[in-house]
Each structure stands twice: as structure tokens, then as C-alpha cells.
Amino acid sequence: MASVPTEIAVLGGPPPERRDAARNRARLLDAALRLVDERGADQVTMDSVAAAACVGKGTLFRRYGSRAGLMLAVLDHSEAAWQAEVIGGPPPLGPGAPPMERLLAFGRSRLETSLRHADLIAAASGEHGRSHAAAAFTVLHVRHLLAELGVRGDLPLLATAVLAPLEASILVQQVRVDHLSEGRVLAAWSDLVRRVCRDPL
Amino acid sequence: MASVPTEIAVLGGPPPERRDAARNRARLLDAALRLVDERGADQVTMDSVAAAACVGKGTLFRRYGSRAGLMLAVLDHSEAAWQAEVIGGPPPLGPGAPPMERLLAFGRSRLETSLRHADLIAAASGEHGRSHAAAAFTVLHVRHLLAELGVRGDLPLLATAVLAPLEASILVQQVRVDHLSEGRVLAAWSDLVRRVCRDPL
Numbered sequence: 001m002a003s004v005p006t007e008i009a010v011l012g013g014p015p016p017e018r019r020d021a022a023r024n025r026a027r028l029l030d031a032a033l034r035l036v037d038e039r040g041a042d043q044v045t046m047d048s049v050a051a052a053a054c055v056g057k058g059t060l061f062r063r064y065g066s067r068a069g070l071m072l073a074v075l076d077h078s079e080a081a082w083q084a085e086v087i088g089g090p091p092p093l094g095p096g097a098p099p100m101e102r103l104l105a106f107g108r109s110r111l112e113t114s115l116r117h118a119d120l121i122a123a124a125s126g127e128h129g130r131s132h133a134a135a136a137f138t139v140l141h142v143r144h145l146l147a148e149l150g151v152r153g154d155l156p157l158l159a160t161a162v163l164a165p166l167e168a169s170i171l172v173q174q175v176r177v178d179h180l181s182e183g184r185v186l187a188a189w190s191d192l193v194r195r196v197c198r199d200p201l
Numbered sequence: 202m203a204s205v206p207t208e209i210a211v212l213g214g215p216p217p218e219r220r221d222a223a224r225n226r227a228r229l230l231d232a233a234l235r236l237v238d239e240r241g242a243d244q245v246t247m248d249s250v251a252a253a254a255c256v257g258k259g260t261l262f263r264r265y266g267s268r269a270g271l272m273l274a275v276l277d278h279s280e281a282a283w284q285a286e287v288i289g290g291p292p293p294l295g296p297g298a299p300p301m302e303r304l305l306a307f308g309r310s311r312l313e314t315s316l317r318h319a320d321l322i323a324a325a326s327g328e329h330g331r332s333h334a335a336a337a338f339t340v341l342h343v344r345h346l347l348a349e350l351g352v353r354g355d356l357p358l359l360a361t362a363v364l365a366p367l368e369a370s371i372l373v374q375q376v377r378v379d380h381l382s383e384g385r386v387l388a389a390w391s392d393l394v395r396r397v398c399r400d401p402l
Contacts (some may be wrong), residue, residue: 158392165361165365167365170361191354192359
């Protein structure tokens with residue numbers, strides 16, 4: 001038989017125990033993300049995260065399995081904050097601006113976060129890039145904006161194509177290896193987007 | 202002082218000893234590529250390559266350092282054969298067809314080889330995708346075709362953007378995970394290319 005809950009759940013939210021656990025989890029991931037931003041993902045060890053978050057190293061390994069598992073959780077945590085900006089933050093990244101302005105702001109923001117977190121993306125996910133869930137969100141968003149712009153065609157695949165040059169591996173090659181300016185890369189991406197969105201002849 | 206060569210070099214080619222070595226090297230990489238095509242890269246061990254190429258396993262490790270090193274050499278060998286088709290093979294992939302036909306044939310061929318060698322690309326290069334030299338060739342070729350098509354803009358970056366959706370990691374997600382047909386993916390890529398190449402309004 002199912003056990004009787006010992007606490008009454010708060011309406012509209014998880015029970016207090018789970019809410020505390022979620023808060024602790026977010027605090028730990030915030031601390032890890034700060035370390036990644038300060039030192040670069042390569043320099044962040046399980047020891048340093050454990051110390052910064054005031055938990056035991058054993059706890060970290062139990063929760064995340066491995067350093068790669070922790071890095072993936074940190075990346076997902078940061079992606080979730082970024083998605084919240086896209087869904088409900090101020091325009092032009094958030095709602096309220098015309099769709100082309102939103103799309104160009106999206107590209108600029110994605111370029112910045114991809115470069116900022118390139119090492120984290122590599123540490124988290126090896127050869128596979130970002131998680132599929134994170135990629136699916138960006139495709140959905142761009143597809144929605146392309147539809148608002150009146151683009152006709154295979155929109156999910158056009159969205160994937162428009163997003164592909166913003167992959168961290170490509171941007172790292174362009175900006176850190178080939179030393180192209182972020183401004184030039186962004187201008188070329190914006191040009192691509194305008195070409196994709198032009199009315200057909 | 203430099204030592205006196207003990208053999209007279211053949212005009213227009215490397216000395217016999219080096220020519221033999223190059224031939225042996227190509228034979229070994231051909232054997233390894235056949236194994237990869239038959240079994241999938243994941244199933245190809247250093248033992249199986251050594252047996253197929255009739256060399257000792259120690260020779261393989263001395264020459265290529267590691268399994269990843271061998272896989273990279275196999276991939277480069279296969280890319281070189283593909284590049285030869287693009288540069289001098291029959292049209293429309295090779296020269297002689299109008300530039301848009303060549304570009305579309307290039308996309309189809311790249312999609313096929315990326316999917317055929319996706320496991321090899323992963324085994325060879327981990328998170329970094331294909332070698333930079335291989336990527337540079339494709340950018341140069343697409344940039345040249347865009348110029349022939351009269352496209353104006355930041356051509357090397359537009360070429361990179363057009364090539365990005367043909368990365369093995371993206372195609373594997375679309376075709377093997379999401380079960381989109383290769384025909385649909387290729388049609389969407391061709392649509393992208395036509396949009397990029399349209400005259401500006």
C-alpha cells in the first residue's frame with residue numbers, strides 16, 4: 001500500500017522538503033557556474049565545487065555521477081536561465097519586439113552564451129554538443145519566429161540550418177582559432193537570416 | 202654535412218623507397234576503411250586492422266599512436282579521395298556543370314559521406330568534428346561556387362553557414378535519432394542554398 005504523506009503539500013508548488021532540495025540544488029549549480037565563469041571549465045575540479053558549495057565531494061559524485069555529469073547539470077542550469085530570458089525576459093530577446101528583431105537578438109545572445117560556455121559545453125557533452133533538450137528549445141523558438149515572419153518551407157529544418165552556425169564548435173574555430181571578430185561573425189549570421197527570410201522571387 | 206643519397210630520385214616522383222612506403226600506407230588505410238564500411242567504426246579494433254593489412258599491431262601503434270590516430274588517418278584518406286572527386290571527378294560534383302548544380306551535388310555528396318562516416322568521424326576526432334584541413338577545403342569550395350553564382354557578402358562566413366547543417370552530428374540527430382528521411386534533409390538544405398543565393402531585393 002502507498003504510504004500516507006507526512007506533510008501536506010503546498011498548493012501550486014512542490015512539498016516543502018522537495019522545494020528545499022530544489023533550492024539547494026540550484027545553489028550548488030549557481031556556485032559551480034560562478035566557478036566556471038571565473039576560472040574556465042577546465043580549471044574547475046570536483047574539489048573546488050564541493051568547497052564552494054559547502055558540500056562533501058562524495059555528495060557531488062552521488063548526485064552527478066562524474067565531473068562530466070556535474071558539468072552537464074551546470075550547463076542545463078545555465079541554459080534554463082537563458083531560456084527564461086527568451087520566453088519571458090525583456091525585448092528584443094524576450095516577447096514584445098517584431099519577430100526579425102527578436103530573431104537577430106536571439107542570434108546575438110546565442111553567440112555570446114555559446115562562446116562564454118564553450119569549454120563547459122565541451123566538458124559536459126563531449127562530441128555531442130549541447131543536450132538534445134536544449135537544442136530542441138532553440139529549434140522550436142526559431143521555427144516560431146520564422147513562421148511569424150511568414151517564411152514558407154520546411155520550417156523545423158530551416159530553423160536547424162539557421163542555428164547550425166551558432167554551434168559552439170564552429171564559433172570557437174572562428175573567434176578563438178581564426179581570430180575573426182564576434183561582430184563580423186554576427187553580421188554574417190544576420191545576413192544569413194535575412195536571406196532565409198526574404199520573400200521568394 | 203648532409204649525407205649523399207644512395208639512390209637516384211626518379212624525376213617527377215618520390216624516390217622508389219618513399220613511393221613504396223606511400224603505397225603501403227595507402228593499402229593499409231584502404232583495408233582499414235573497408236573494415237569500417239563493413240562493420241562500423243565502433244567494431245574495428247587495432248587487431249582487426251593489423252590482420253586485414255597484414256602488418257603487426259606494434260607497427261600500427263608506432264605509426265598512428267592510438268586507435269583514434271589511426272581512425273583520423275583513415276578519415277583523412279577517405280576525405281582525400283572525396284576531395285579528388287570534387288576537384289577533378291565527373292560533373293555535377295566535379296567541374297563542368299553550372300555552379301548551382303555543382304553546389305547541390307556537393308551537398309548531396311557531403312550529406313551521404315557525413316552519414317556514412319559519422320562513426321568514423323566521432324572515433325577520429327571526438328568533440329572537434331572533422332579535421333580543420335578537411336573543413337577548410339569544403340569552405341574554400343563552397344565559397345568559390347557562391348562567388349561563381351554572383352552571391353555578394355562575407356563569402357567565407359556564408360560558406361561556413363551553408364556547410365554547418367551538413368555536420369555529421371546534426372545529420373545523425375536528424376536521420377538516425379529523429380528518423381527524418383535523407384531526402385527531406387537534403388531538400389531542406391537545397392532550399393537553404395537557393396535562399397542564400399537569391400539576388401537581394
